[in-house]
Amino acid sequence: MTERRAELAANLAAVRDRIAAAARAAGRAPEEILLVAVSKTFPADDVVVLLELGVREFGENRDQEAAAKAGAVAAQLAGRPGPRWHFVGQVQRKKAASVASYADVVHSVDRAALADALGRGAQARAAALDVLVQVSLDPAAGPTQRAGVAPDQALELAEHVLTVPGLRLAGVMGLAPREGDPAAAFTGLARIAERLRALSPQAGVVSAGMSGDLEAAIAHGSTLVRVGTALFGGRAIRSEHGLQGPSGR
Ligand SMILES: *Cc1c(COP(=O)(O)O)cnc(C)c1O
Numbered sequence: 590m591t592e593r594r595a596e597l598a599a600n601l602a603a604v605r606d607r608i609a610a611a612a613r614a615a616g617r618a619p620e621e622i623l624l625v626a627v628s629k630t631f632p633a634d635d636v637v638v639l640l641e642l643g644v645r646e647f648g649e650n651r652d653q654e655a656a657a658k659a660g661a662v663a664a665q666l667a668g669r670p671g672p673r674w675h676f677v678g679q680v681q682r683k684k685a686a687s688v689a690s691y692a693d694v695v696h697s698v699d700r701a702a703l704a705d706a707l708g709r710g711a712q713a714r715a716a717a718l719d720v721l722v723q724v725s726l727d728p729a730a731g732p733t734q735r736a737g738v739a740p741d742q743a744l745e746l747a748e749h750v751l752t753v754p755g756l757r758l759a760g761v762m763g764l765a766p767r768e769g770d771p772a773a774a775f776t777g778l779a780r781i782a783e784r785l786r787a788l789s790p791q792a793g794v795v796s797a798g799m800s801g802d803l804e805a806a807i808a809h810g811s812t813l814v815r816v817g818t819a820l821f822g823g824r825a826i827r828s829e830h831g832l833q834g835p836s837g838r
Pocket residue numbers: 627629650677678764799800801815816817818819
């Protein structure tokens with residue numbers, strides 16, 4: 590076993606333990622929570638290793654990197670079953686067709702025009718695309734506000750998604766604010782998720798929780814955690830032109 594493979598295997602075991610412990614603490618079954626490995630900035634080789642270790646779901650947040658990695662992974666697998674790709678970053682409308690060409694799930698639908706563009710992309714690919722409505726959980730307006738539709742507009746956007754050919758409404762996604770108690774944010778998301786399920790019973794995914802806050806998210810109803818750092822290690826700082834140090838590798 591290479592050193593990197595051993596590192597990824599150990600990190601995966603630790604993340605699975607954290608998910609299981611958080612689920613049990615909340616009186617939930619660990620199998621209720623899907624792990625999405627957020628592989629942004631990490632190479633296709635790491636994705637292939639984690640696939641061999643049993644991870645099926647991978648997340649990316651930049652179209653160019655994601656498209657190249659999906660292609661590189663498929664080439665390495667040479668016909669073996671590949672990952673389900675989750676797009677978790679903000680999508681520019683002009684990138685929607687590209688994202689819909691390889692993504693199986695888009696977590697970041699925050700406006701009707703983007704839903705329409707993704708729907709056209711999904712129809713061109715002739716495959717239904719699962720989408721989540723991203724809800725802004727940051728009560729502070731202004732530059733610190735994270736992406737997402739305002740909570741009081743989430744249901745209206747979900748109703749729109751239900752009318753778009755090519756899309757399947759799968760649930761909601763939220764990012765806790767950088768400051769403050771994530772529990773309040775995740776509780777708010779859970780309330781919206783409940784109303785969404787009343788609107789569309791299949792839309793049960795609650796995408797919440799990352800390396801630093803997955804316990805709080807699972808305690809408040811998350812069904813899907815998006816984990817990068819705790820699996821892959823620290824990321825290099827990105828520049829507009831690619832990656833810059835300092836990096837662990
Ligand atoms: C990068 C990213 C993650 C993973 O974050 P970590 O803190 O590294 O686990 C989760 N969700 C989104 C939307 C991301 O962009």
